[in-house]
Amino acid sequence: MPENNTVAVTSLEKKFGNFTAVNRINFEVSGGEIFGFLGPNGAGKSTTIRMLCGIISPTSGSGKVGGFDIIKEQGKIKQNIGYMSQRFSLYDDLTVEENIDFYSGIYRVPKDEKQARKEKIIGLAGLEAFRHRLTSTLSGGWKQRLALGCAIIHKPKIIFLDEPTSGVDPITRNNFWAIIKDMARNGITVFVTTHYMDEAENCGRMALIYKGSIIAMGTPEEMKTKIMKNTVLDIRVAKGEDWLDKIETLKGVEEAALFGVSIHAVVKDERAAIDAIKDIFKRSGLKDYKVTKIKATLEDVFVSLIEDYDKEHDESKKS
């Protein structure tokens, strides 16, 4: 079966009354890929995941997860996917082992494999010394890895991670992503939502969803080059915070923000903007400054994509 670890949806739509939560989206995820599903809160990420996992049915459109129809074969989908949410769905009043045993029973892991898989998860989460500890006494990173372990106890081919790293420290997040990448190398398809833009770099491909629509899709590199129409300028100047307002209100500057010691400005027309910025510095007699074009970060890309989208839709509403 070539498609047993792929995801594909065609004009998938979900309406709640008059509100369109997901607006006819299309995408494909191939086997073993880490696919990032990004977007601000309320953009439709969770609704999409819920449709893919067979919890709710779409209003229209179709989709397949692991080769199973998301409308007709929800039961089979559930048996073949793993799911982990930001809430780490563990029972705090059960021990590490009891949590694993519980999910192992729910997914009906074959009896002769139960012990081996349990050991593997305990190893993966690094919980050898804490197997009889109550889950409530574990720190966030351990809980996160234990939750991931419980979500893959039945060896799913596709795993859905809904904001899996929120509320965890950066080192733990890196560890976590190492595990995720390892899983992908072993052929498991990973569908992940996050709002940490630096994390999105870990994805093979990603889609940006905003107000129910996918407004961009591609590899991180494509996002930063082809899809990003604007340029990011790095402006190094003393007392950057004093200049921020002036630069932000310049014509041709879409957005400006403090970024460490410098200001990052997203601009439409590179040459015109550089001239305008140099001009205000010159007029106040400042000489010690530096304006350079830099590569956009994913965050820059998303922010300008979302602003472009909002502008476009505001204009289309007015006309």
Added chain:
Amino acid sequence: MFERIFSILKKEFLQIFRDPRMRSIIFLSPLIQVMIFGYAATMDIDHVPTAVYDLDNTKQSRDLLREFSYSKYFEFKYYLSSLEELRDVIDRSKVFGVIKFDRGFARDVIGNKSAELQLILDGTDSNAASIILGYAGQIVGNYNYRALKERARALVGNEISSIPMVDLRDRRWFNENLESKNYYLPGVISLIVTLMSLLLTSMAIVREKEIGTMEQLVVSPITPFELILGKLTPFAIIALMQVTLITIVGVLWFHIPIRGSLVLLFFSTLVYLLTSLGIGLFISTISATQQEAMMSVFLYNFPSILLSGFAYPIADMPKVIQYVTLFNPLRYYLVIVRSIFLKGIGIYYLWQPILILFVMGLTIITLSSLRFRKSLG
């Protein structure tokens, strides 16, 4: 299917019995209620604190007073000498009643007039007051009978053995000495079973919603049916354990008679659990937090007890309310439990309430399950 249900069942038991608060709620609260209803909440009325205000102070009045004090029902606490005192002892609830003889009582008894004896009762507790009134009537009745006998002997001139009169011989079946603990303790079973199954079921389900594990279960291949069965069975088992506990304490400690079949008691409890677990399930679908669930449980529980006949007889309620009680499952279960304990009657007499409970339970649990399934999406 059984593996999944069993997993949930095992998990529920681990969680319940690991929590010391839960353990004490499950085992201690039935015991406390049994103790309260066995010892404290007795409706038996005797040794009523009474005051005497005897303005007549004659042999006749003292004779009648002696009748009162010989009975175990009245206990004289005060002898009053003025009306102010009389008002005072009642107002301060020092006594529950005052026996008052007016001047001329003896004269009237000896003469051919009806003598008057006044009994002043604190009517705040109307129930107790009417019971005491009954006792007083009995005592005065006996006194009259003897007075009549004496009068007749004086007329006829020699001893007469009896005057033909209707003599009421009452026999109290099932609870011979009308002990209220016999009536209330079996009732406690129904209260505990109701409260616990409602509370534990709804809280256990809502808690999973709160901590987010419900979301995880919904994504798993477990079906709503398996989930419901796995969630309700532990609380049914706990309810049966509590029935056993209360029965053991009631019978061995408080000497409550258990005349009927224990098998029937457990069977009808299981049937009743369909309704209460079903309502618990329903409450879990309308509550987002455990506090909300608890509020809903109490909102249901209090009217259900008041309209069950646990403390106030249904026959005394207004007709409209009596019809309302027909929809109260607790009403039927209470009848069944009391009948099994006190009357010792079997399925031959009890099939009707059991059948009603079964139909009610099936309806409630089906509707709740459907609602529960919808709420998961």
